[in-house]
Amino acid sequence: MAVIRVPADYRTIQEAVNAARPGDTVRVAGGVYAEAVTIREGRDRLAIIGPGAGDAILQGNGIGPGFLIGGSGTVTIAGFTVTGFEFGIEVSSNDNVIRDVVLTGNARQGAGVAETSFRSLFYRVTASQNGGDGIEINGGGNYVIRSELRENGDDGLDLNGPTNVALHNLISGNRDRGIEVQGDTALIAGNRVVGNRIGIASTAGQHLIYDNFVSRNQTVGILLQDSDNSLILANEVTCNQEEGLFFNGGTGFRVIRNKVESNGHDGIELSAGASEAVVDDNEVKENGLAGIRPGSATARNVVRRNKLKRNSPDIEDLAPAGANVFDENDCKTSRPTGPCC
Template sequence: MAAGLGVLAPTAAAEAGRRVLPGDSIQDAVNYARPGDIITVMPGTYYENVLITKRLTLRGFGARTVIKPPVTAVTPVAPAVPPASGTAPAPAAPGAAKAPAAATAPSGRALACSQADSGICVMGTAEQPVVGVDIRSLTVSGFKRNGIWASYTDRLSVQRVISEKNGTWGIAQERSTRGLFRDNTARDNAESGLFIANTVDREGGATDTLGAVVRRNTLTGNRIGVTVRRVRNLSVYGNTLTGNCGGIFVVGDEGEPGAGDMTIRNNRIHENNKFCKGNSRLPDIQGVGIVLTGAEETVVRSNDIRGNVGASPLSGGILLFKSFVGATNTDNVIRDNVVRDNKPADLANQGTGTGNRFVNNRCASSVPAGMC
């Protein structure tokens, strides 16, 4: 009937989306893609930075699709006019992210991505956030700063990604809402394996993430497994954190609204005993399970936290730590956790915060005594 009415059925190329082969440029495919396109990156190693500023799916083959830093830094640039849907751009030289001949001048966002030495950047603006980007089954490795960096996004999904050996964060997001981070592996990154913040370049109250989810990720060998800084309204659950200097950090400050209103549950946080030297913001970090500092109305429940041992002021199983900027922990609930063999204590409540409750935790030691 459709053919009889002159309606053309979708072509096989359109149904399949766009495919990037070794020697092609992922950035070219992204530039030419229309909103909603699926870009499949075939197994191979690609040496480039990738900037995404529109709704699309970027997917690969897990450990077999690897994105590494370009040998010579090249700024990704958006084309002036994309070709017809389903038409692949001409291949670029191996390892390059060369702009098409008809490309416009580099945008500020493109420069921010390439000059920041990040692998994949998803970047919107305050006036027009990028909505609905899906990144999955890729490996980003060895970038000077971040494996994946996102700013001004909504409903960003990062799933089954390996982000390793990057100089700052493995997977990071700021100024964003409703993110989903699931089934990823972040390992051996210099700072947090997974980092969610309000902003990274200025002060301000906590961002309401509108229900961001950090679920079933494996975080190992990082400075900190998961850091949620100056944000509200999210859940961190079902993750495995081991071999980091610290497990989970919830960080707030004196800004309004305060950080917190989140749930941290059903995580396995074992033997995060790597030693990380302190810096201007934090003391030495070693043997840290979960730290709340400057947090409010956060529920920490049903986690298994064992064998986190160190001599840092932050060491131990679950710690409510006094904030360096004077923000207090208030109205947090620590309940139904198994907290064993952590030193100097399984549970600790420091500072002058009020309304914090420790309920039905299975532990052997606490500071002050009597919370087990």
């Protein structure tokens, strides 16, 4: 295994990659590199290391990806700004590491992961002001950790494949959703999701959505559409312009120990036949409409031990009498009377 230097050994990054063998390191000096780089077969465990995102710039002309990780896996890319391409980085292999990279000003996505690509890591990546999504992940078992996804033209982060993970990211100011989830069994934890159109949205299920701060989004804080068996635990959902937590259908989900405050509409709304849910031990206060509102078509939900105050009203149950169960809720106002103890 060798260390290859650009421009000392090869004039371009692509020439150095073409000369590399499995396990080699390509070290790139500071500068602007007006090229696209493709990692083909036979270069597993290759590392392409720049001196830092502010010092090494991969500059595109609006066409194709800046870095394409194709036939080789366990590739590392670090220490670059990637700008001016159609896609900043495209990944279609497994087990790669993209870290300490800035993806900005690309016409479509900052980064994309193919449906057949698994277990890649995005760590301390900034994806900002790209035309579409900041990062779109279509494969499974990938990780986005301690990254910043902001001011992109569509979503900050898309998790379309199964069993993907988003941990401790800042996701802000994106035109549509902060995080959109279309694949099952996602882990979404410790993220700060602020100032997007919708904070976190999902049309899949079996997620753990834990310990996120979701605030000042233009519509809903957390929106789950027909999402079965998800656990929404210990999130702080505040100051969103519409609902704090909105469950549009779905069954068997659990909403536990969340802090839901000062949202413009309902704090927690269950709608469109949402059923068999557990809504326990939440703190729900000062929302513009109801604190907790089960809709007219909901059934077999249990709402227990929640603390509610200064909502309008604290609990509004629109379902037929006895369709849902209310027990030990600490609140003052309800329609009809009865759900408050």
